[in-house]
Amino acid sequence: MANTAKFDRREVLEKATRLFWQKGFHATSTRDLQQAVDMRPGSIYAAFGSKSGLFREVLHFYADDMALRLQQCMDSERSVLAGLRAFFRQTLLEGGDNAPSQLCLLAKSLSELEQGEEELLRETRALLAATEATFRHHLESAVAAGELSPLVKPAVLARQLQVQLIGLRSYLRATGNSEATGELVNNLFSGMSPSAD
Structure with missing residues (x-):
């Protein structure tokens, strides 16, 4: 009879994500991992290969969760820009990622x-690039729907959104000023509207 994993992989990844993130x-x-996920080191290595292997899965788990939350925001709003704004507000201001x-x-x-950790670096960059590509896809839809000017370059704007999201998170951490961060999010998306010209 084949050995089966006696743990909930998703639960382990959730706990490991919080630990690595913190x-x-x-x-x-x-030892930190063993205590956080309640598994013996041998079991961790059997399931994930190594600390790096677990971290690689954590990166994908985190990125997949972000992508799911973005799609949920897009599905719950009536326009592309409203969906993107909701995602920014949820991630930055509403504890949407339970960070x-x-x-x-x-x-x-x-x-x-x-x-010396080129493989993890490549993996992390690829996941960030995938988020940027998702932003670009949504922005292309916004142009097609007339929400954005046809002169907008979705690839450039997607890059800007990626930079803004990372930067706003750093700003919020540095200042603790959620009100100012919210204003910056609102300004970012109101500035994209064709009527803002």
Whole structure:
């Protein structure tokens, strides 16, 4: 009879995500992981291969959760820009990602990972690029729907949204000023409207 995993993989990933997000990849020890996910080191390594293997799954788990929440915001709003604004507000101001750190896990990881960890660096950059591509897709839809000027370059604007989201999270962490952050989010999206010209 084949051995089956005696743990809830999603639950383990949720707990490991919170731990890595709070402490960072390097500062998280095997003992920290063992206590957080309630698994023996041997079981962790059997399930994920290594600390790096678990971290790689955590990065994907985090990115998938962000993508799901973005899609939920898009589905719940009547326009593309309203959906994007709702996602920004949820992520930044409403605790939508239940963050143990106000910084984006992917951006935080990029600043921490070292040159000897090229595979994790590539993985993190690819996940950030996928988020940017999703923004671009939605912005292309906004242009097609007449929400944005046909002169808008969705690829450039998607890049700007990515930079703004990372930057606003850093600003909120640095200042703790949620009111100012909310104003910046509103200004960002009101400035995209054709009527704002």
